[in-house]
Each structure stands twice: as C-alpha cells, then as structure tokens.
Amino acid sequence: MPSSQTLVVKIGTSSLTQTPSGHLALSTIASLVETLSSLRQQGHRVILVSSGAVGVGCARLGLTERPRSISMKQAVAAVGQGRLMRVYDDLFTTLGQPIAQVLLTRSDLVQRSRYVNSYRTFRQLLQLGVIPIVNENDTVAVDELKFGDNDTLSAQVASLVNADWLFLLTDVDRLYSADPRSNPDARPISLVDKVAQLAELQVEVGDRGTHWGTGGMVTKIEAARIATTAGIRTVITDGKTPPNLTRILQGEDLGTHFAPQPPLANARKRWIAHGLVPAGRLYLDEGAVKAIVQAGRSLLAAGITELEGEFQPQDAVQLCDRTGKEIARGLVNYSHNELQKIRGKRSDQIAAILGYEGAETVVHRDNLVLSLA
Numbered sequence: 001m002p003s004s005q006t007l008v009v010k011i012g013t014s015s016l017t018q019t020p021s022g023h024l025a026l027s028t029i030a031s032l033v034e035t036l037s038s039l040r041q042q043g044h045r046v047i048l049v050s051s052g053a054v055g056v057g058c059a060r061l062g063l064t065e066r067p068r069s070i071s072m073k074q075a076v077a078a079v080g081q082g083r084l085m086r087v088y089d090d091l092f093t094t095l096g097q098p099i100a101q102v103l104l105t106r107s108d109l110v111q112r113s114r115y116v117n118s119y120r121t122f123r124q125l126l127q128l129g130v131i132p133i134v135n136e137n138d139t140v141a142v143d144e145l146k147f148g149d150n151d152t153l154s155a156q157v158a159s160l161v162n163a164d165w166l167f168l169l170t171d172v173d174r175l176y177s178a179d180p181r182s183n184p185d186a187r188p189i190s191l192v193d194k195v196a197q198l199a200e201l202q203v204e205v206g207d208r209g210t211h212w213g214t215g216g217m218v219t220k221i222e223a224a225r226i227a228t229t230a231g232i233r234t235v236i237t238d239g240k241t242p243p244n245l246t247r248i249l250q251g252e253d254l255g256t257h258f259a260p261q262p263p264l265a266n267a268r269k270r271w272i273a274h275g276l277v278p279a280g281r282l283y284l285d286e287g288a289v290k291a292i293v294q295a296g297r298s299l300l301a302a303g304i305t306e307l308e309g310e311f312q313p314q315d316a317v318q319l320c321d322r323t324g325k326e327i328a329r330g331l332v333n334y335s336h337n338e339l340q341k342i343r344g345k346r347s348d349q350i351a352a353i354l355g356y357e358g359a360e361t362v363v364h365r366d367n368l369v370l371s372l373a
C-alpha cells in the first residue's frame with residue numbers, strides 16, 4: 001500500500017451518540033480522533049465527514065425526537081454543530097493535530113467556480129497537514145439544494161478531492177443481505193464488485209435509519225455507487241471501533257468493500273458526473289442510445305422522444321433510454337421549452353422552427369458522461 005493516500009472517513013450519528021439519551025459517545029470519538037491523528041502522522045491525507053449536529057443539538061436542548069420541521073432542524077443543527085466542533089477541537093488539540101470546520105451545501109458543488117474553489121480549499125488544508133471536518137451546512141441549506149444526508153456528501157467530497165478510500169462508519173459491522181436488526185438470518189456481504197450486483201443479489205436495504213440516523217443503508221449504497229464510479233474504494237464498517245480503519249488499510253478483511261471502477265480522468269467530467277444535480281430528463285430512441293453509449297457521439301435533437309423537468313441551457317440533465325434507465329448525463333444546450341419544439345427533428349430544421357440559429361448538438365460529447373451501473 002502506498003504510504004500517502006487520501007482518506008475520507010464518514011461517521012454517522014448512530015456511532016457518535018449514545019442511545020437513547022443522544023449524549024456524545026465520548027470513548028468512540030476519542031478513539032476516532034486517535035486513529036485519524038495516527039493515520040495523519042503516517043503521512044496520509046485525512047478528511048472527516050461528521051454527522052451529529054442535529055443529534056447533539058437535540059441532546060443539548062432536551063429534545064427526544066429528531067425535529068421534523070426545517071426551521072427547527074436548522075436551529076437545532078446550529079446549536080449542535082458548535083458543540084460538536086468544540087469536542088473535536090479539544091481532543092485533536094490534545095494530540096497536536098490541527099483541524100478545520102468545512103460546512104458545505106449542494107450549491108457549493110453545483111456551480112463550477114465554487115466546485116473548483118472548494119477543491120482548492122481542501123487541497124490547501126491537506127497540504128497544511130490539517131484534518132478538515134466536514135458537515136452539511138444544515139442551518140442555511142434549502143430543500144432543493146441539499147445533500148440531505150452525509151453519506152452522499154462524503155461521496156461527493158471524496159470525488160471532489162480524488163480520494164483513494166471512502167470509509168462509511170456506522171452502527172453495523174458491514175452490509176447484510178437484509179437489515180440484521182429485523183432479520184437474524186441476514187447474510188453478511190464482504191465484497192461488492194459492482195453496486196448493480198446488489199439488485200441481483202436482492203439485498204434489502206430498508207428505507208430509513210436508526211432513531212437518530214437519516215438514510216439507513218440506502219444512502220450508503222448510493223454513496224458507494226458515486227464513490228466507486230469515481231474510482232474510490234469504499235468500505236462500510238463498524239463505527240464503534242475506529243482502529244479497524246488502520247487494520248483495513250493494512251489489508252485485513254473487515255467490513256463490506258466496494259471495488260473501485262475505472263475513474264474518469266477528466267476533472268470537468270467528474271464534476272458533471274458527481275457534482276451536479278440534474279434538472280431534467282431526456283428520453284432517447286434506440287439509435288441515439290447506441291450512438292452515445294457505443295460510438296461516443298453527441299446527442300442530437302432527432303434522437304429525443306420525450307422530456308421531463310424545467311431546465312435552462314447549461315443545466316445538467318439525465319439522458320435515459322425508453323424505459324427510463326439513465327445511460328448518461330450532461331450539460332444541455334437548450335431550455336426545456338426549446339427542446340419541446342425541436343425534439344425528434346433533424347438539426348437542419350432547428351433554425352426554421354426556433355427562428356434563430358441554435359447549437360448543433362443538444363448535449364455535446366465533451367459535456368457528456370456515461371453512467372455506469
């Protein structure tokens with residue numbers, strides 16, 4: 001194993017807090033801090049994505065349920081985030097390890113200039129030997145532009161910094177064929193070559209997490225999909241024993257490993273694939289699907305049969321086959337209004353239909369990324 005790797009470690013509320021009080025699980029946090037500081041000392045670049053702001057805020061305010069309304073959640077997160085960072089800073093400082101707080105919203109990654117800026121900030125912090133501690137900026141995030149859960153956020157951050165590993169620390173030791181809490185016979189899964197396999201294996205992932213957690217396994221699988229398609233090995237493992245991270249890096253078979261896929265070499269294409277939120281869907285006929293997937297061509301208006309969503313030129317859209325399966329995503333050259341008029345038409349008819357000369361392609365191949373299963 002190379003001595004200097006970039007590691008993104010995400011820890012969930014269920015590992016950071018005690019049930020049912022919601023108080024911080026201090027021994028787990030201390031052990032996490034020791035492990036991450038030691039990995040840093042060994043020369044690795046380390047980013048921690050930590051949940052817990054809402055859980056800690058609730059405990060501070062004596063609330064026994066995760067808040068439902070957005071304003072309450074935002075207020076509670078504002079209370080909890082400060083306390084969480086104070087605990088981290090005290091513990092990391094004891095070990096002489098500098099840290100930084102990075103609060104992100106989805107829009108920080110959607111806009112290309114902000115995406116590049118966020119990348120530069122992380123790069124600078126890592127060069128300084130700092131461990132950035134990342135969370136969603138819950139206090140200001142609005143629904144439409146939210147990561148919504150820190151599993152997805154951690155995968156986006158891992159893709160942004162081009163990490164080697166993404167560790168998802170949770171309150172089960174690995175992924176099972178079904179939720180082990182309700183299915184004692186659930187089988188442990190140690191290696192997933194492709195996330196698409198999980199559907200074939202009929203793995204049940206439930207749709208919600210524990211009392212304080214948000215996404216359960218669904219969001220962890222989605223995070224693994226994002227990270228592995230960005231070429232990042234992803235591991236789901238137990239959050240209560242952080243020293244396992246070191247053992248995994250030394251080659252021990254702990255947790256569930258998701259094998260990395262060949263990554264996109266082009267940084268801009270990585271941003272299109274992983275940073276953007278699609279604003280619409282274009283449905284393509286068989287010929288267009290073939291031209292894009294097999295021949296690497298641009299998308300022309302002639303191949304579009306249907307569309308959904310409201311989008312403007314340069315927004316991200318999903319390109320789907322007739323069944324709705326996403327085959328690619330990219331930046332569109334026309335608005336949804338324009339596309340309604342020109343879908344199915346030849347390129348030489350566009351000027352006459354719209355009354356002005358438009359782009360030759362609907363999505364140019366330089367702005368298009370194939371979606372891996």
Ligand SMILES: Nc1ncnc2c1ncn2[C@@H]1O[C@H](COP(=O)(O)OP(=O)(O)O)[C@@H](O)[C@H]1O
Nearest residue numbers: 012013014170176178179205206209210213216
């Ligand atoms: N197939 C599965 N394998 C393992 N755990 C599962 C599965 N399906 C659902 N779960 C549940 O997901 C929970 C972890 O999700 P969550 O509570 O959101 O954790 P975190 O706070 O770490 O993000 C586990 O406690 C487990 O009950």
Ligand SMILES: N[C@@H](CCC(=O)OP(=O)(O)O)C(=O)O
Nearest residue numbers: 013051052053054149150214
């Ligand atoms: N940003 C939120 C975390 C949301 C979240 O994904 O929580 P979890 O499922 O426990 O990782 C918080 O700090 O409470």
